[in-house]
Amino acid sequence: MTAMRAAVLRGFERPFTVETVELLDLAPTRVLVRTKATPFCSTDVTSFHGRLGKVPPTILGHASTGEVVEVGSLVRGIEVGQRVVVPGTPECGHCFYCGIGRPDQCSELFDIGGVYPDVARTSDGLLVNAAGCVGGYAEIMNVSQNQAFPVETDLPWQVLSLLGCGITTGVGAVLNVARVRPDEVVAVVGAGHVGLWAVQAARLAGAREVVAVDPKEERRRVATSVGATQAVRPEDALEAVRGLTQGRGADKVIEAAGPAAAQRLALEISRRAGTVVLSGLKDAAGEVTLPQIPLAVHSRRVISTQNGNVRMRRDLPAYIRLLERGALDPAPIITASYRLDDINTTLERSERLEDLSGVFVF
Ligand SMILES: [Zn+2]
Ligand SMILES: [Zn+2]
Numbered sequence: 001m002t003a004m005r006a007a008v009l010r011g012f013e014r015p016f017t018v019e020t021v022e023l024l025d026l027a028p029t030r031v032l033v034r035t036k037a038t039p040f041c042s043t044d045v046t047s048f049h050g051r052l053g054k055v056p057p058t059i060l061g062h063a064s065t066g067e068v069v070e071v072g073s074l075v076r077g078i079e080v081g082q083r084v085v086v087p088g089t090p091e092c093g094h095c096f097y098c099g100i101g102r103p104d105q106c107s108e109l110f111d112i113g114g115v116y117p118d119v120a121r122t123s124d125g126l127l128v129n130a131a132g133c134v135g136g137y138a139e140i141m142n143v144s145q146n147q148a149f150p151v152e153t154d155l156p157w158q159v160l161s162l163l164g165c166g167i168t169t170g171v172g173a174v175l176n177v178a179r180v181r182p183d184e185v186v187a188v189v190g191a192g193h194v195g196l197w198a199v200q201a202a203r204l205a206g207a208r209e210v211v212a213v214d215p216k217e218e219r220r221r222v223a224t225s226v227g228a229t230q231a232v233r234p235e236d237a238l239e240a241v242r243g244l245t246q247g248r249g250a251d252k253v254i255e256a257a258g259p260a261a262a263q264r265l266a267l268e269i270s271r272r273a274g275t276v277v278l279s280g281l282k283d284a285a286g287e288v289t290l291p292q293i294p295l296a297v298h299s300r301r302v303i304s305t306q307n308g309n310v311r312m313r314r315d316l317p318a319y320i321r322l323l324e325r326g327a328l329d330p331a332p333i334i335t336a337s338y339r340l341d342d343i344n345t346t347l348e349r350s351e352r353l354e355d356l357s358g359v360f361v362f
């Protein structure tokens with residue numbers, strides 16, 4: 001039995017307890033990864049309040065990175081000592097969705113009925129699961145071999161940790177889903193830990209103008225520093241994109257905010273026959289209402305995406321090269337480093353939108 005420290009959510013809206021737990025035995029197809037860095041994701045604010053269907057006691061933290069310390073007897077292609085990215089989504093390679101080239105919907109995550117694997121036991125005998133099959137708010141992760149992707153790079157751990165959620169969602173939404181073309185006018189609704197990557201990717205793809213939309217002045221300032229040609233408040237977004245497009249609206253809009261109002265705004269600022277990509281999630285029971293004329297008569301493409309529709313084996317090396325040569329810049333987005341013991345403070349700061357990406361380092 002191996003002991004580790006983990007931030008356990010023992011009940012909704014109860015403070016995390018950072019405690020020593022015993023890891024369960026390693027199954028033959030799983031690997032143990034010593035956690036090096038895990039970003040605190042705003043999704044976990046939603047999970048904390050019980051609005052995403054996670055069941056305590058659980059270890060949150062759905063994307064991470066670390067070093068492999070043990071592999072199960074049937075694991076192939078992963079070795080002890082390798083650096084791995086542990087993204088929010090596995091790629092089993094043999095389910096229906098992996099078979100059609102859409103591992104972002106892999107059955108290993110989405111067809112398990114929301115019952116996540118137990119990975120540890122508390123000192124008072126409770127089984128603890130790893131929410132989202134990752135459990136990155138702990139010193140060691142017990143993950144499927146299909147959810148650990150070896151990488152060869154000298155990038156810092158904190159940067160690698162963002163490759164499982166923020167970077168993949170933001171960059172993938174632009175390159176894989178919206179497929180931004182040179183000279184297009186792109187708007188990004190929400191300049192947070194996903195939107196700021198979308199802004200950078202849109203510039204990389206050759207967009208003529210990138211309009212970032214966010215109510216927070218500080219976030220608009222960062223958006224400008226990473227390549228937005230304009231950064232505006234939501235109430236000014238329509239006028240801004242119209243001013244750049246002879247009144248038409250943006251060719252492509254990426255929504256990376258969550259609230260239904262932001263998703264509706266994304267539609268409103270797109271042009272006729274334009275493309276709208278929705279990626280945000282505020283609440284598992286949330287709904288969004290969209291007007292019919294812009295859809296039925298004006299022929300927009302409204303698409304949604306989970307994790308940027310990435311295929312990790314194809315896209316991860318490409319995104320790493322972009323980071324290595326400075327074409328994608330993490331510096332303005334990693335705004336704080338934390339210790340696991342800080343988790344309750346980190347949660348409060350995330351809830352108040354005070355961090356872009358606050359990263360736990362181990
Ligand atoms: Zn996330
Ligand atoms: Zn699969």
